[in-house]
Structures are given as structure tokens and as C-alpha cells.
Amino acid sequence: MIQVENLTKYYSDLCAVDQISLEIQKGEILGLLGPNGAGKTTTLRMLTGFLRPSAGKVNILDFNIEDHPLEIKKILGYLPESAPLYHDMLVYDYLNYVAEIRAIDKGHKLDRIRQVADLCGINEVMHKPVNELSKGYKQRVGLAHAMINDPEILVLDEPTSGLDPNQIAEIRQIIKEIGREKTIILSTHILSEAEATCDRIVIINRGKIVADGSTESLKESAGDYRHIHLTLQNADFKSVDTLLSSLEAISGVTQIAESDGQLEVRLACRTSSDQRAAIYQQIKQTDWVLLDFHQETQTLETIFRELTLEDA
Amino acid sequence: MRQAIPIFKKEFRSYFVSPIAYIVIAIFLLVTGWFFFATFFLVGQANLRNFFSLLPIIFAFVIPAITMRLVSEELNIGSYEILLTMPVTLTDVVIGKFLAAVFFVIAMLVPTFTYPATVTVLGQLDWGPVMGGYIGAVLLGAAFSAIGLFASAMTRNQIIAFIVGMAICFILTLIDKMLFFLPRAMLGVLAYLGADFHFQNISKGIIDSRDIVYFLSVCFVGLYASYLALREKY
Numbered sequence: 057m058i059q060v061e062n063l064t065k066y067y068s069d070l071c072a073v074d075q076i077s078l079e080i081q082k083g084e085i086l087g088l089l090g091p092n093g094a095g096k097t098t099t100l101r102m103l104t105g106f107l108r109p110s111a112g113k114v115n116i117l118d119f120n121i122e123d124h125p126l127e128i129k130k131i132l133g134y135l136p137e138s139a140p141l142y143h144d145m146l147v148y149d150y151l152n153y154v155a156e157i158r159a160i161d162k163g164h165k166l167d168r169i170r171q172v173a174d175l176c177g178i179n180e181v182m183h184k185p186v187n188e189l190s191k192g193y194k195q196r197v198g199l200a201h202a203m204i205n206d207p208e209i210l211v212l213d214e215p216t217s218g219l220d221p222n223q224i225a226e227i228r229q230i231i232k233e234i235g236r237e238k239t240i241i242l243s244t245h246i247l248s249e250a251e252a253t254c255d256r257i258v259i260i261n262r263g264k265i266v267a268d269g270s271t272e273s274l275k276e277s278a279g280d281y282r283h284i285h286l287t288l289q290n291a292d293f294k295s296v297d298t299l300l301s302s303l304e305a306i307s308g309v310t311q312i313a314e315s316d317g318q319l320e321v322r323l324a325c326r327t328s329s330d331q332r333a334a335i336y337q338q339i340k341q342t343d344w345v346l347l348d349f350h351q352e353t354q355t356l357e358t359i360f361r362e363l364t365l366e367d368a
Numbered sequence: 369m370r371q372a373i374p375i376f377k378k379e380f381r382s383y384f385v386s387p388i389a390y391i392v393i394a395i396f397l398l399v400t401g402w403f404f405f406a407t408f409f410l411v412g413q414a415n416l417r418n419f420f421s422l423l424p425i426i427f428a429f430v431i432p433a434i435t436m437r438l439v440s441e442e443l444n445i446g447s448y449e450i451l452l453t454m455p456v457t458l459t460d461v462v463i464g465k466f467l468a469a470v471f472f473v474i475a476m477l478v479p480t481f482t483y484p485a486t487v488t489v490l491g492q493l494d495w496g497p498v499m500g501g502y503i504g505a506v507l508l509g510a511a512f513s514a515i516g517l518f519a520s521a522m523t524r525n526q527i528i529a530f531i532v533g534m535a536i537c538f539i540l541t542l543i544d545k546m547l548f549f550l551p552r553a554m555l556g557v558l559a560y561l562g563a564d565f566h567f568q569n570i571s572k573g574i575i576d577s578r579d580i581v582y583f584l585s586v587c588f589v590g591l592y593a594s595y596l597a598l599r600e601k602y
Contacts, residue, residue: 129453141447
């Protein structure tokens with residue numbers, strides 16, 4: 057549905073987005089993840105036709121964004137970062153104005169405004185000016201704005217930034233609900249959010265894609281590294297190191313803490329298979345007491361940090 | 369082009385939502401009313417020449433104040449991004465905002481109909497120059513609005529937009545009075561550029577196509593420059 061080819065954006069000399077290529081299918085919820093300044097907003101701005109790419113192409117359905125910007129803008133709803141709405145308008149007037157620009161026909165308009173107001177939960181603020189709204193309500197009005205013409209594609213730039221946990225949960229619920237039929241692209245730097253809402257995650261760092269896949273496949277591909285935690289009594293680090301380093305799969309043993317005769321170590325394994333049985337067999341032969349023994353689960357967070365910090 | 373209509377409606381309405389409209393209209397009426405009636409009874413002539421002769425200079429101050437927020441405010445709060453990711457073209461944006469300013473100028477001129485009304489009660493008013501004057505005022509207002517819109521499209525700071533717009537309008541108004549500083553060869557061209565010169569022609573009641581062409585070309589240049597300024601931001 058959306059094809060992005062070698063999309064590149066330079067701000068004078070600074071390369072904000074560096075040859076990003078992506079293909080997004082209909083009905084996907086895609087999370088664009090990355091640290092601050094990674095190029096998420098710039099990428100979304102090029103996708104929505106707000107910025108002109110320095111190089112590369114964006115095709116949505118069969119339209120190229122440079123040649124047919126209007127056709128694309130008609131089927132695309134966009135919520136920019138921090139929802140910059142007109143300050144002095146009433147929420148109802150604002151949605152009405154958007155509906156008019158979107159050329160929603162008169163008979164249908166009021167119904168549509170009601171629908172999105174219900175969906176986004178903004179019924180009680182319809183007659184307030186936008187600048188009197190709290191951040192959460194502003195964000196919801198922005199979401200209503202993006203959805204008013206029932207767009208095929210919804211692009212949301214940090215839809216939950218600055219919201220409290222309840223509001224975040226509500227917005228996620230809304231996104232999931234819409235995502236059943238629509239294609240959604242959202243950017244975020246909150247990992248749990250991407251994990252909770254997205255089918256597919258693209259991590260970008262310094263303008264480049266560093267990972268692309270579903271949460272599960274990302275975790276699997278990062279599964280080559282496993283970390284195992286051990287807490288032992290009656291053991292000293294040196295002998296633990298010599299004993300466990302003899303196992304082939306273990307590439308490193310690091311001491312985390314030592315107190316009251318308890319030693320805490322972390323083992324780095326370089327295989328995808330589970331090494332816990334082998335480790336246990338080794339420890340059984342000694343007189344150490346095993347207090348704690350667990351494998352770190354690979355979270356999106358650890359993957360994210362590995363991918364975005366390694367060349368920092 | 370159709371999408372210019374909702375933009376026009378929204379911009380025009382938002383003038384009257386904020387106090388700006390009322391303040392600007394009040395100041396405009398106060399200043400024109402004062403200058404007109406201060407000498408009216410001394411001169412003892414039943415015409416509006418005094419009112420129309422001052423209009424260009426007053427417009428040069430007032431119209432940039434009307435147009436300064438049109439684009440600058442959007443650039444400043446970021447709503448420009450929302451506007452341009454909706455299915456509108458830059459032409460829609462420029463035309464919609466320009467028309468809003470022109471209609472606001474017309475709304476501002478409507479209360480001044482009381483001046484000719486007062487004059488007809490007091491003496492024999494020749495309506496020809498009055499009609500010409502109002503047509504000229506609308507054309508002049510449109511030309512200055514286009515310039516103000518351009519100034520607003522250049523910056524996200526409304527004060528800069530106001531000062532730049534005012535400076536350009538001011539120069540256009542006064543240029544034909546400064547000609548004695550300039551070499552003889554340039555006189556014809558520069559005199560033609562003077563907005564006041566063309567406006568005074570029309571307000572005498574002579575509607576000459578040259579003057580109309582002048583105002584329409586200033587509008588066109590201002591709007592096209594605004595269009596280019598906005599396209600730079602894409």
C-alpha cells in the first residue's frame with residue numbers, strides 16, 4: 057500500500073533521514089521507533105507530503121507524493137507532534153472547518169463529527185476553545201481531526217506524548233480499534249507502547265533503519281545473545297570464572313555484586329540455545345549454594361538499547 | 369481552488385472572534401473621523417476629498433496590522449503543518465487568506481458610509497467621486513493586503529510581519545512624493561509605482577483602466593510572492 061524507496065532528507069549539511077526503504081501493507085500498524093533526533097518526525101513529514109524529500113520516492117496506492125499530493129492527502133489523516141491546533145477556535149468549529157476542507161458533504165458532516173467525537177471521547181469539550189484544553193484533550197482533538205474523513209491511512213507522530221497513564225491507555229485502545237481496518241503508522245520513543253499496539257516495528261537510528269520486523273521476530277533475531285543471572289553462596293568470583301568459562305557457549309562472566317558471602321554474576325552466552333542445563337551441571341559438582349538462577353528475557357528495551365547505542 | 373472557500377470563511381470569522389478586529393476598526397474610524405471632521409466645517413465644502421486623500425497613509429498602517437497574523441501565527445504555533453497536510457494547495461491557502469483580509473477591509477469601510485451620509489444632509493454631495501473613492505479604497509485595500517500577506521508569509525514573528533508590511537506599503541504610498549531626490553530618467557517609472565498617485569486618480573471619480581491594472585498587478589505580485597515564500601517551506 058505504501059512504498060518508500062531510498063527516502064533521504066538533508067537539512068543543509070545534516071542528514072536527518074538516510075536512504076530509508078519500507079513497504080507497508082494494508083491494515084498494518086507500524087511503529088516507528090528511535091531515540092530523539094533519529095529522524096522519525098522527518099520521515100513522517102515526508103510521508104505526509106509536508107516536506108519535500110531530498111532524494112527518494114514515496115508511493116501511496118498508485119500515487120507518487122510529488123506528482124499527486126492532493127490525492128494522497130485526501131486518503132491520509134495526520135496528527136503532527138504535540139497536535140498544533142488553532143488556538144482561538146472552539147473544538148466544534150475546528151472539526152467543522154476540517155470537515156469542510158476535507159469536502160465532506162453537508163448532510164453527512166454532523167454525523168461524522170459526532171462519530172469521531174464519540175470515538176475520541178471529546179463530547180464534553182466540544183464547546184471549549186482549543187487553548188483552554190488540557191494536553192490530553194488537545195491530543196484527542198488532534199486524533200479526531202486526523203480521523204474525520206475516515207482515512208485509509210493514519211499517520212500519528214508521538215500520539216501519547218505528554219499524557220498521563222490513563223490517557224495513554226485510552227489512546228492506545230482507540231488506535232487498536234481503528235487499526236483493525238486501517239493502516240496506521242505511528243512514531244514513538246516509548247517501547248512498551250510500540251510493543252502493546254504495533255504489529256510491526258521499525259527501529260531507526262541516525263536516519264537509518266536498524267531493525268524491522270514484528271516484536272517476536274525482533275526478539276528472536278536478538279536471541280543470539282542471552283544473559284543469565286546467578287547468585288551463589290560460598291563462592292569466589294575467580295573460581296566461578298574459571299569453572300564457567302570452560303563451557304564453550306559462555307563468552308563472558310562478569311561480577312555484579314558481592315555481599316554477605318553472596319556472589320552475583322552475569323553470564324553472556326553467544327548461542328541461541330538454552331545453556332541453563334549445562335551450567336547447572338557444572339555448579340552441581342561444587343559445594344556452592346545456588347540462590348538465584350534466571351535467564352534475562354529479551355525485552356524490546358534491551359534490543360532497542362543494543363541497536364541504538366552500539367555505534368553511539 | 370474550491371478549498372479556498374473554507375479557509376476564507378475560517379480566517380474571516382476568526383478576525384471577529386478575537387478583539388483585534390474591533391480594536392483595528394475602532395482605531396481606523398477614530399483616526400479617519402477625526403482628520404475628516406476636524407477641517408470639514410472650516411473648509412465648508414461638501415465633498416469627501418479630505419477623507420480619501422488621507423486614506424492611503426492610514427491604510428499603510430492599518431492593513432499590515434490586519435494581515436500580520438494570517439500566516440505568521442500558523443508558522444509560529446505549527447498549525448501550518450496541519451493545514452498543509454490536508455488536501456489543499458498553496459494557491460487555496462494564499463487566495464483564502466487574501467480574500468479574508470480584503471473582506472475585512474470592506475467591513476472596515478462600511479461604517480465610513482456615515483461620512484457621505486452626513487455630508488449629503490449638509491450640502492450638495494457629488495456622488496461620482498465618492499463612488500470612485502470607495503472603489504479605489506477597495507482596490508488599494510486589496511493591494512496592501514497582498515503585500516501584508518507576503519510579509520506575513522516571510523516570518524513566524526507577527527511584529528516583524530507588521531513592520532515589514534507597513535514599510536512596503538508606506539514606501540508605495542509616498543514614493544511619488546519623493547521624486548525630487550531621484551534622477552530624471554527614473555521619474556516616469558517610479559511615479560507609476562506610487563499607490564497614492566493611482567488612488568487619487570480613481571478617487572476623483574475617473575476610473576481609468578491604467579489605475580485598475582496597477583492595483584491588480586500589485587495584488588498579483590504580492591500573492592505570487594506569498595506563494596513562493598510558502599513553497600520555500602515545503
